[in-house]
Amino acid sequence: MNVTQATKLVAAREIRVKLRDRTFLFSTVFFLLMAAAATILPPMLSGGPASVAVVEAAAGPLREAGLEVRTVPDDRAAEQAVRDGEVDAAVVSGPAVLAMDEAPDDVVAALSTQPAVRLLDPDAVDPVLAFLVPFAFAFIFFVTSQTFGVQIAQSIIEEKQTRIVEILVAAVPVRALLAGKMLAGTVLALGQIALVAVVAVVGARFAGSDGLLSLLGPAIGWFLPFFLLGFVLVAAMWAAAGALVNRQEDITGVSMPVQLVVMLPFFAVIFFNDNAAVMRVLSYLPFSSPTAMPLRLFTGDAAGWEPLVALGLLLVAAVAFVVAGARVYEGSLLRTNGRTSVRTAWRSRETIG
Template structure:
């Protein structure tokens, strides 16, 4: 069996196993509920426009132009009675007075009010609410997907070592093909989950007439995809190496803590320092934080057109180096089933790597 066939075989096996995994299914449902809740529920809970009873034709036209539900009645007394009977939320009577039962209808008042002319000195400024949620959204997607699927890759490696099935696999499949298959399968599942969430979110925005938001965040989302792919593959190789260092699932938490911190720290830095331009510029060129920091800077307009290309190039170089390190550690520790091994010892273990190369 050549290497490419072995990679496809391992990836297909991992996909079949993980797509039925409860953790994957539960996390997907959880993210979909968040996507639906953040787009559809606010519109549903916000209620519709107020219904208004009015006798004056000019006032009725003004209210209809404002998008309100208008019921034209014979006189002011009938308009007031419609409010008391619950047939209308508000009534507009002589003198421009607005009648309501227990709560002032702000949309009716706004439709009848004369607003002063407003000139925006910075019309292209990013909406403050979006400026908060977009960095949080990019950070939480990269953080949770890389952490969840990374841990699944590490757990898969540990389970294979714990059951000694890894000895059979390595005898049949090249070690690096085994690693590549696991990384590819994890990447496909992660991208599939994100794509599903994106589709639900976009559909929710379109249903609630918030489609204009997509034009604002669309370019940054387009850049987020290649940054996510490179960042995930870079981390996935390290997760597989971490899993190969131990023989029991109980030991994985302690050994993987440094890598968890590497994933977790950029999440908090991007969320809490998103309005700090010098710090965000620095974070957009650090491989572990660039997948979230650079798309955020593109959204806020703080990044030049050449910057994402340079940042992605830096990430590709870093990914190549870290994948090579992860593969070396993976080969140096995969067949050692007699206890934990340190990262440095696995990196230096020539005997295990030679054995892996012979199997390749």
């Protein structure tokens, strides 16, 4: 049996086992519901402006409609109040309604005739979406890479602990064993994310959010290849961590570096998503680019060439970590006499399979 055939055999077995796992099925349903909520709820929850600036002579119909009216001396002051964020909309001579990023339907309806609506900042991202989208990207990558990564490590530890690995390496090349596990995890994780992307697109169409769909489309499209390479990078680290120990209870100690390099970018993207300079840096770092770059594409802050460069850097990093992880894996897989250090595994890799 050659390496390719063995890899497919191992991957097929791992996929069959995972598809029967209730935890995997539950997480998939959870992500699908989250994607649907993120695209359907914002349009449903978004309401009209709570306040409007207008000169006193035109304030009557707005007050009768129950809107919060702020009187200003002239149209110029009304427009400035909108730009400063003091009110949500303004009614000026024409008549015309001014708003920053969304037409205020309740203000328009309160006037006797429907005036022209001029958006002062038509390309602005809705504040609700500005929070939900970065959180969704970061959360999905973080949870998925952690969940599948831990499962790869636990599978390796279980085989070492039960000494099944000694039987496996006699029939299957070591590299094929590692490649099969990583391939299965990657296929399942990418399939899960692809389903999430489909649900997000369908949810946006269902909600009638064509503008939202045009914004999310490029971000989702880029998120898939970034997620793929980012997951491979993290999976290689989890596989190496799992091979270093022989008991499930020891995985916490060796996996701490892996968890940190996934957790820190997650919180960085969440807390600094409105900081253009920090997000620019994060979008090029391999561990944070899978979420930071799609987010910058969503907000329109990234030039067309930037995702290509970031994806190239991530590809180089993923290949390097796979090579390094495979070496540590091979050097520690058959060591069943306790925890193996990375240095020992690196130096004493055995030529098996």
